[in-house]
Amino acid sequence: MSKVKTTFFCQNCGAQSPKWIGRCPACGEWNTYVEEIVQKEETGKGSWKPQGAGTKKANAPKKIHEVNYEAQARWITGDPELDRVLGGGIVPGSLVLIGGEPGIGKSTLMLQIALILKGRTILYVSGEESEAQIKMRADRMEAKNPDCYVLSETNTQQIFQQIEILKPDLLVIDSIQTLNSQFVESAAGSVSQVRECTAELMKFAKETGTPVFLIGHITKDGSIAGPKVLEHMVDTVLQFEGDRHLTYRILRTSKNRFGSTHELGIYEMRAEGLRSVANPSEILLTQREEVLNGVAIGAMMEGNRPLLIEIQSLVSPATYGTPQRSSTGHDAKRLNMLLAVLEKRGGMKLGQQDVFLNVAGGLRVDDPGLDLAVCASLISSYEDTPVSEHISFAGEVGLGGEIRAVSRIENRIAEAEKLGFKKIMVSKYAVKGLDLKKFKIQILQVSKLEEMYQLIF
Numbered sequence: 410m411s412k413v414k415t416t417f418f419c420q421n422c423g424a425q426s427p428k429w430i431g432r433c434p435a436c437g438e439w440n441t442y443v444e445e446i447v448q449k450e451e452t453g454k455g456s457w458k459p460q461g462a463g464t465k466k467a468n469a470p471k472k473i474h475e476v477n478y479e480a481q482a483r484w485i486t487g488d489p490e491l492d493r494v495l496g497g498g499i500v501p502g503s504l505v506l507i508g509g510e511p512g513i514g515k516s517t518l519m520l521q522i523a524l525i526l527k528g529r530t531i532l533y534v535s536g537e538e539s540e541a542q543i544k545m546r547a548d549r550m551e552a553k554n555p556d557c558y559v560l561s562e563t564n565t566q567q568i569f570q571q572i573e574i575l576k577p578d579l580l581v582i583d584s585i586q587t588l589n590s591q592f593v594e595s596a597a598g599s600v601s602q603v604r605e606c607t608a609e610l611m612k613f614a615k616e617t618g619t620p621v622f623l624i625g626h627i628t629k630d631g632s633i634a635g636p637k638v639l640e641h642m643v644d645t646v647l648q649f650e651g652d653r654h655l656t657y658r659i660l661r662t663s664k665n666r667f668g669s670t671h672e673l674g675i676y677e678m679r680a681e682g683l684r685s686v687a688n689p690s691e692i693l694l695t696q697r698e699e700v701l702n703g704v705a706i707g708a709m710m711e712g713n714r715p716l717l718i719e720i721q722s723l724v725s726p727a728t729y730g731t732p733q734r735s736s737t738g739h740d741a742k743r744l745n746m747l748l749a750v751l752e753k754r755g756g757m758k759l760g761q762q763d764v765f766l767n768v769a770g771g772l773r774v775d776d777p778g779l780d781l782a783v784c785a786s787l788i789s790s791y792e793d794t795p796v797s798e799h800i801s802f803a804g805e806v807g808l809g810g811e812i813r814a815v816s817r818i819e820n821r822i823a824e825a826e827k828l829g830f831k832k833i834m835v836s837k838y839a840v841k842g843l844d845l846k847k848f849k850i851q852i853l854q855v856s857k858l859e860e861m862y863q864l865i866f
Contacts, residue, residue, distance in 0.1 A: 417442045418600040423636025445601050446594040484620070487525045490676060490685045491518075493714075494647060494660050496668015499579070502618040503667065504611050506585070506640065508625040508633040509649035514658055514678055515624050517546065518649065519581045521682050522622075524552035531556060532577035536563040536587030536597075550682040563597060565590045565606055569613070577619065582610065584624040586634060600636045607642050640664060652771050657692065658683065659772070671712035690717040690828055693770040700798050703790030707782025708803040708821035708833065709774055715817070715824035717801060719769035720779065722786040727763050738768030739783070740775060747783055747806060754810030755858055757791055778815035780806035781834060784858060785865060794866055799831040800853075804839070810858045814839035826850040834861060 417426045419442055424435035432439050483498030492498050495505070509515045516538070523531040524547060531554065535543055540559050547557075558575060562568050565588055572580070582588065588606040589597040596602065607623070614621045623643065626634040633640060640646050644666045651658040660674035675692075676683040686692060694706065694717060703722045708715060720739075727733070736744045744766055751757045766783065768774055781804035789796045803821045805813040815821075818839040825833045826848055837854035845852055855861050 415444050415446050417444050418636070420600060423600050423604065423638050443599070445599055484526070484529075486522055487527075488522060488685060489687070490660060490674030491522065493712075494662050494672045494674045495645065496665055496672070499620050500644070500667045501620055502614050503620050503645060504607075504614050504623065504643045505620070505645040505647065506623045506625050506633065506643040507647040507649055508627045510627060513649050513651060514676070514683060515649050516583050517678075518660075518676070518683055519583060519622055519624060520546060521550055521552065523557045523579070523581055524550055524554045526579060527554060527556075529556065529578040530558070530575065531579045531581065532558050532560060532572065532575055533581045533583070534560045534562060534568055535583045536561070537583060549680060552682075563587050563589055565609055569609075572613070580610075580614075580619055580621045582621065582623045584626060585610075585639075586626050598634075603639055604636055604642075607639055611642055655771055657686070657771060669712055673711040673714060673716075690715075690824060693718045693772065694828070695719055695769055700795040702793055702795050703786055705782040705786040705789065705796050706798075706801040706830070707779040708801050708825055709776040709779050710815075710817050710820065711776075713820075715820045716772075717824055717828055717830075718772060718774065718779075720782045720786045721767040721769055722783070722790045723765040724759070724762050724787060724790040727761050732761060733763045733765070735764070736766040738771065738773050739766050739779075743777075743780075744783070746808070747780060747787070750806060750808060750810055750858070751784060751787060755788075755862065757788070759787075759791070762791070776815075777805040778803050778821070780804065781812060781861065785834075785861065788862065788866065792866055796865060797832075800865070801825045801830045801833045802835075803833060804836045804855070806858065812836040812855050812857060812861070819843060822848055822850060822852065834864070 417429050419433040419435065421438045421441045422433060422436040424433055426442060429442050433441055481501050483500055485498045486492055507515055520533060520543065523533050533543065539561050543559050560571055585603060585607060586598040589602050590605045590609060593601045593605045610621050613619065628634050645662065646664040648661045648663055649658060650661065656678050658676040658678055660676065662670045662672055664670060675686040675689040677686055705720050706717055707720050708717050734741065734745060748759050748764060752759050782802035784806055785796055785802055803815060803818060805815050807813050814836045818835055822833055830850060832851045832853055834853040834855060837856050840852060840854060853864055855864065
């Protein structure tokens with residue numbers, strides 16, 4: 410009998426070491442190394458064996474201009490938000506990883522996709538729930554799919570046996586941390602198990618052209634649990650986020666080999682499932698009965714989608730010695746920079762003021778085109794003078810107090826006009842070469858913060 414071979418893995422990044430060490434040299438975390446049993450796979454013994462695997466010839470290198478490829482048609486799922494985030498639909502043979510907090514709606518989203526994909530055989534594999542629990546959730550949803558099959562199993566070899574019998578068009582795994590392979594003698598969810606199971610599913614997806622969706626858990630700091638190599642192996646990484654106490658959920662892309670990583674999908678959680686929000690600007694703008702101080706509307710771009718969001722700020726005298734600077738949904742360093750510009754270039758005494766900034770709707774934004782709206786909101790709260798509810802802003806603020814042009818200004822103006830705004834303030838350098846006559850909305854052109862202050866306040 411051969412000697413059992415063990416090695417140590419970092420649970421944070423997946424680094425390997427022959428002995429236990431206190432601090433990981435790769436990621437710098439302390440006390441993350443755990444011992445796991447490693448068993449090498451025997452020759453010719455694999456978890457997924459497509460037909461003809463034993464007689465397949467080794468690939469020979471080709472010149473790049475001799476390589477032929479055919480553009481594969483994407484699958485339109487019927488969910489416009491997921492299609493947008495994936496870059497236009499599901500790519501055959503792709504491996505997609507979706508992560509999110511517990512209870513955020515990952516399983517609901519994947520089950521809903523499995524039910525609305527009509528005309529295709531779907532296999533939904535769950536290692537966390539029984540068939541009865543999945544059926545209870547499916548009964549609450551309006552969509553019905555007679556070709557959706559459910560399997561409660563954690564062993565990858567048993568899953569592949571059912572796959573060979575069923576031959577599904579789409580495979581959903583909920584979740585990858587619950588699977589275990591017989592070729593690795595360690596507990597489910599360990600670094601080696603997650604890596605081995607993902608490798609088996611990736612081999613299956615690429616050799617059969619079957620798209621595979623993996624649901625993954627996340628750690629307390631928000632990153633996907635398991636080794637970092639897991640995100641390198643898959644084709645697309647999606648983040649499903651939002652506050653569990655609010656009804657809206659946001660689907661983001663952090664990696665996509667088949668499309669842009671700047672797209673955003675917004676859903677509304679209901680009892681019957683997730684509803685796609687076609688016009689998110691309407692839900693991001695608070696319906697107010699009266700005009701309030703410290704509120705300004707900014708036009709931002711999230712990928713190819715223009716959004717109008719509400720910036721709320723509160724500027725008040727500091728009660729304690731050190732003024733507070735707090736921002737929710739906005740970069741805190743960017744806020745400090747804008748406060749310094751307002752104090753140096755605008756003459757505002759903000760050094761002894763508490764400043765609180767909030768992006769309504771629970772969004773996290775990093776578009777510099779919101780700088781002008783943030784400054785207008787801060788000035789409104791500081792001067793105790795409201796900004797007109799019929800005006801929106803789109804412009805970047807430089808360190809010299811100048812208003813700089815931002816990208817896709819035409820899309821931002823069109824979105825503001827569609828939502829009924831009468832005016833939009835932009836940089837005068839952004840509208841050069843733009844036909845302003847086709848817009849019914851009044852476009853205010855400014856070049857410095859002083860001009861914005863004079864026009865608004």
